[in-house]
Amino acid sequence: MVKLAYRQGILIPLFSSILAGSLIVTPILIVLFRSITTTRLGAAAGFTVENYFRVFTDPQILPMLNNSLLYAAGAAALGTGLGALLGWIVARTNTPGKALVELMPLYPMLMPPIMKNIAWILLLAPKSGILNGFLHESLGIQEQVFNAFSLPAMIWVFGLTCVPLGYLFLLPVFLSFDPSLEESAYIAGSRPIHTTLRITFPLAVPAFLSAFVLNFLRGLRSFETPVLQGSPGGINVFVAKVYDSMSIEYNPGLATAYSSVLILVSILALVFYVRATRFSERYATITGKGYSVKVIDIGKWKYATFLAVFAYFLVGIAIPFVVLIVVSLIPYYDYETFMKFPANIDISNYYRVLKHPSFVSGLYNSLFLSLAIALTTVLAGIVMAFTIYRTKIYGSKVFEFIGTMPLAFPPLVLSLGLVLALIGTPAYNTLWALGVGLFVAYFPYALRNASGAIVNIHKELDEAAWVHGARWRHVFFKVTLPLLKPTVAGALFYIFIEAIRNIDVAVLLVAPGTEYGPVTLFEYFRVGQWAEAAAGGVIYLIILILAVSIAKFVFKIKFSL
Amino acid sequence: MGRKTLLAVAVSILSVTITLGSAALAASAAADPFNKVSNELYAKAKQEGALVVYSVWDVEHIVAILGAFSKRYPGIKTNYWQGRNPEIVTRVVTEFQAGRDSVDAILSDNAPPVIRAAGAIMSYETVQKDFLVLHDPTMPIVSLQIQALTYNTKKMKREDLPKSWEDVANPKYKGNVALDDPMRAGPLSTQLAALKDLWKDDARFARFVKGLKALNVPVHKSTSAMFRLVISGEYAIAMPALLHDALTEKEKGTPVDLVVTAPPIVFPRYAGIYAKAAHPNAAKLLTEWLISTEGQAALDSVGREASRKGFQSKTSIENAYPAGTKPIPVNDKLFMEDPKKWLDINVKLLWEG
Numbered sequence: 001m002v003k004l005a006y007r008q009g010i011l012i013p014l015f016s017s018i019l020a021g022s023l024i025v026t027p028i029l030i031v032l033f034r035s036i037t038t039t040r041l042g043a044a045a046g047f048t049v050e051n052y053f054r055v056f057t058d059p060q061i062l063p064m065l066n067n068s069l070l071y072a073a074g075a076a077a078l079g080t081g082l083g084a085l086l087g088w089i090v091a092r093t094n095t096p097g098k099a100l101v102e103l104m105p106l107y108p109m110l111m112p113p114i115m116k117n118i119a120w121i122l123l124l125a126p127k128s129g130i131l132n133g134f135l136h137e138s139l140g141i142q143e144q145v146f147n148a149f150s151l152p153a154m155i156w157v158f159g160l161t162c163v164p165l166g167y168l169f170l171l172p173v174f175l176s177f178d179p180s181l182e183e184s185a186y187i188a189g190s191r192p193i194h195t196t197l198r199i200t201f202p203l204a205v206p207a208f209l210s211a212f213v214l215n216f217l218r219g220l221r222s223f224e225t226p227v228l229q230g231s232p233g234g235i236n237v238f239v240a241k242v243y244d245s246m247s248i249e250y251n252p253g254l255a256t257a258y259s260s261v262l263i264l265v266s267i268l269a270l271v272f273y274v275r276a277t278r279f280s281e282r283y284a285t286i287t288g289k290g291y292s293v294k295v296i297d298i299g300k301w302k303y304a305t306f307l308a309v310f311a312y313f314l315v316g317i318a319i320p321f322v323v324l325i326v327v328s329l330i331p332y333y334d335y336e337t338f339m340k341f342p343a344n345i346d347i348s349n350y351y352r353v354l355k356h357p358s359f360v361s362g363l364y365n366s367l368f369l370s371l372a373i374a375l376t377t378v379l380a381g382i383v384m385a386f387t388i389y390r391t392k393i394y395g396s397k398v399f400e401f402i403g404t405m406p407l408a409f410p411p412l413v414l415s416l417g418l419v420l421a422l423i424g425t426p427a428y429n430t431l432w433a434l435g436v437g438l439f440v441a442y443f444p445y446a447l448r449n450a451s452g453a454i455v456n457i458h459k460e461l462d463e464a465a466w467v468h469g470a471r472w473r474h475v476f477f478k479v480t481l482p483l484l485k486p487t488v489a490g491a492l493f494y495i496f497i498e499a500i501r502n503i504d505v506a507v508l509l510v511a512p513g514t515e516y517g518p519v520t521l522f523e524y525f526r527v528g529q530w531a532e533a534a535a536g537g538v539i540y541l542i543i544l545i546l547a548v549s550i551a552k553f554v555f556k557i558k559f560s561l
Numbered sequence: 562m563g564r565k566t567l568l569a570v571a572v573s574i575l576s577v578t579i580t581l582g583s584a585a586l587a588a589s590a591a592a593d594p595f596n597k598v599s600n601e602l603y604a605k606a607k608q609e610g611a612l613v614v615y616s617v618w619d620v621e622h623i624v625a626i627l628g629a630f631s632k633r634y635p636g637i638k639t640n641y642w643q644g645r646n647p648e649i650v651t652r653v654v655t656e657f658q659a660g661r662d663s664v665d666a667i668l669s670d671n672a673p674p675v676i677r678a679a680g681a682i683m684s685y686e687t688v689q690k691d692f693l694v695l696h697d698p699t700m701p702i703v704s705l706q707i708q709a710l711t712y713n714t715k716k717m718k719r720e721d722l723p724k725s726w727e728d729v730a731n732p733k734y735k736g737n738v739a740l741d742d743p744m745r746a747g748p749l750s751t752q753l754a755a756l757k758d759l760w761k762d763d764a765r766f767a768r769f770v771k772g773l774k775a776l777n778v779p780v781h782k783s784t785s786a787m788f789r790l791v792i793s794g795e796y797a798i799a800m801p802a803l804l805h806d807a808l809t810e811k812e813k814g815t816p817v818d819l820v821v822t823a824p825p826i827v828f829p830r831y832a833g834i835y836a837k838a839a840h841p842n843a844a845k846l847l848t849e850w851l852i853s854t855e856g857q858a859a860l861d862s863v864g865r866e867a868s869r870k871g872f873q874s875k876t877s878i879e880n881a882y883p884a885g886t887k888p889i890p891v892n893d894k895l896f897m898e899d900p901k902k903w904l905d906i907n908v909k910l911l912w913e914g
Contacts, residue, residue, distance in 0.1 A: 040679075040899075041650060041651060041654045041655075041675075041679060043679075121786075121790075122793070125793065125795050126795070127794060127795050128790070128793040128794040128795040149779065227782045227783050227786075228783060228786055231742065231779070231780060231781060231782045231783075232779040232780075232781055232787075232790075234779055240782070244745060246647045246651070247645075247646065247647040247746060248745055248746045248900055248901045248904070249901040250647065250650050250651070250654075250675055252651065331813050331814055331815065332792055332810065332813065332814075332815040332816075333789070333792065334715070334792065334793045334794045334816070335793075335794065356620070356621055357620060357621065357624040358620050358624075412647060412648065412651065415651075416651055416655065419651075419652070419655055420655065423655065423656065423659045423661065424659060428661075429663060507644050507648050508644070508648060508651065508652050510642065511642075512613050512614075512615075512640045512641060512642040512663065512664070513640040513641065513642075515620070527619060527785050528783075528784070528785020528786060528788055528789050528806070529785075530789050
């Protein structure tokens with residue numbers, strides 16, 4: 001393999017991919033090994049299959065897995081589908097209010113998922129929810145129309161969380177579209193809507209599937225929505241077993257054994273993705289011909305598309321944000337007190353959050369590390385995708401599985417693997433260990449994003465460079481990377497925003513005395529102080545919205561746009 | 562009586578007062594072993610110079626408590642890391658196995674007994690044991706987690722309330738109760754461990770668990786979110802809530818109150834000393850200080866319940882409940898060290914049928 005790589009002049013990307021892969025595989029192998037050698041934390045058991053025996057004879061597995069699959073697939077379909085639609089509207093239509101339309105799908109990404117959960121519970125709770133209360137008071141409807149503690153509500157809330165990823169994955173594809181493909185259809189008499197459905201969308205399949213697989217795996221292992229909305233409705237998902245193994249039994253071996261089911265599902269999802277995109281040339285939308293992206297005149301439908309973007313902006317951030325603002329300013333939430341707003345305004349929650357010892361320092365500390373992690377991860381992800389799809393190294397597809405594997409592990413198990421890998425090194429309890437942890441946690445996002453996008457670039461572009469004797473660095477930095485620019489910007493933005501608020505994977509790797517991320521905000525949610533949490537969330541969101549707006553308008557930074 | 566005589570009487574009274582006062586002070590110093598041990602520990606702890614604490618408590622609380630400790634004992638640099646119980650257990654046991662000395666003291670409720678079972682806790686008995694509501698000879702109990710039966714005053718009239726924990730299983734409360742998941746290591750399973758130990762009557766315990774199950778109400782995996790839903794009016798009764806949360810909300814004017822006829826359930830919050838602590842004397846000093854009246858006042862100032870007998874605070878049982886209320890302690894060692902095993906033996910069959 002090395003000889004072949006040397007002959008092809010691609011030793012550096014190959015070794016970079018192996019290095020990145022090793023960083024990911026090491027903690028995973030350690031926890032997998034421990035799942036067959038240990039039982040409860042601290043208890044060595046020699047070789048044992050007890051953990052796996054318990055998992056595969058557990059009668060609750062199938063119904064829970066069924067709930068998980070329905071929930072994850074439903075949310076991924078809703079989120080990725082809506083994200084794709086928004087991407088198409090923004091990139092390809094003459095929807096009015098371009099500046100607003102470009103920004104509206106971005107802002108919901110800034111709201112942490114748990115804030116969405118709390119806001120939507122307050123909106124949709126059967127007896128005490130705002131919407132049911134309003135229908136009852138204003139229209140006299142006695143039935144509880146909405147139920148926050150149901151599978152559709154879980155899919156709705158987590159689906160909204162999945163939209164930004166779908167949007168950021170699909171937008172660059174629609175922006176870098178060779179119009180000759182569509183023009184041929186128009187010449188043949190096809191109407192714009194038919195062309196969109198039969199030409200444009202099918203060509204976006206790799207990026208769509210990439211985002212779908214990622215959102216699906218996120219759904220499978222997501223815990224907040226199932227805990228807050230699922231268990232009160234009697235909907236138990238599979239990942240609860242993994243968490244119970246850690247929080248009741250203190251048995252990471254068993255948690256890993258339960259995770260093996262998620263690994264199998266992940267492998268199936270990735271096999272499906274790799275097979276669906278195996279003839280990558282079919283999906284190449286960026287070719288060697290010069291082009292400029294054509295905006296489609298959709299006539300009167302442009303008002304409908306504007307409304308669609310605006311509606312997403314409302315449900316994605318505006319409505320939950322308003323709910324949280326009101327909750328942060330009232331002494332406690334119930335329907336009656338909520339509706340009496342602005343009477344009884346109380347700003348003490350804001351005062352408490354701002355004087356919290358770690359709110360500002362935690363946010364500040366995580367700022368630079370998140371930026372560094374976003375840059376490193378995205379670059380490494382593109383190099384690995386390049387190795388997979390642009391080199392002829394036998395077996396390079398295995399990197400697809402390795403790079404996506406961290407998503408199959410619950411954060412605490414992954415975090416434990418990283419601790420075990422690093423505890424004997426000088427890096428333990430330093431910023432380096434935290435950096436490695438965040439790199440491993442976010443690598444799947446970078447890889448899936450790059451994989452989805454690179455498939456859309458026709459091989460003829462880099463083949464032309466290879467033929468002319470270019471080395472890999474010329475091909476990569478002068479051909480591939482510039483063509484992936486919109487994708488890179490989107491992925492950077494997404495990983496930065498996610499990494500800045502990560503506390504799950506980081507938690508075991510943070511050295512004593514170092515606050516990472518706005519832990520305060522999540523601490524308030526965790527201990528049930530929703531009013532303080534809402535106040536913290538409002539401050540946090542205002543800071544991020546201002547930062548994004550300044551970056552967009554003052555420094556002209558483009559987030560895929 | 563002449564002026565000289567008056568002066569002599571005054572001097573005599575003053576001398577007697579001073580003598581008696583000094584004797585009383587000396588006696589109280591002898592009666593409060595904290596003063597003696599803290600002086601000894603402080604001298605050694607100052608040489609160690611640092612203290613690292615892992616805790617499940619809110620960052621706000623840890624910072625305030627360690628700040629007060631540092632002010633009282635200058636020269637000891639304090640540091641902390643905050644995580645949830647599974648994270649604390651995972652980190653401490655893993656560091657213990659790797660021979661690391663990253664931590665000195667662990668402030669938490671559920672985590673220290675599990676860590677102790679893994680051999681990673683240094684046994685230490687506080688010299689102030691006689692002052693404690695609950696005592697463990699190997700780990701000082703510096704605070705208490707107190708569970709209270711709580712209800713929404715807008716949703717349920719006082720006369721309709723359950724009178725005891727057992728009453729909650731009455732079918733008439735179906736649809737009104739928010740139930741913590743009894744199959745996780747949470748407040749309801751803690752309560753079950755306490756009641757089983759109190760009743761020592763398996764049939765009564767089985768009736769209670771089956772009664773709760775028969776209510777057919779949803780179970781919650783997040784007690785804090787469950788309590789919020791009780792406040793919002795989604796449910797009328799929280800089974801259970803934490804006394805500190807209920808009293809804080811009540812003070813803010815939130816429509817919640819306690820069912821004072823149901824005695825509180827008390828669970829220890831420990832200060833465990835790590836077996837390989839680099840600064841063991843500083844860790845011991847912290848635990849002794851936390852149990853002293855000064856430390857208890859620091860805990861009370863952030864809303865943590867006191868573990869010292871007779872310590873008056875808004876979250877003390879004496880303050881929240883009628884005189885003579887006897888708290889129900891959790892003493893089951895198996896439950897504390899291996900909750901999963903305890904649940905499998907005592908609850909699983911009753912709950913899951």
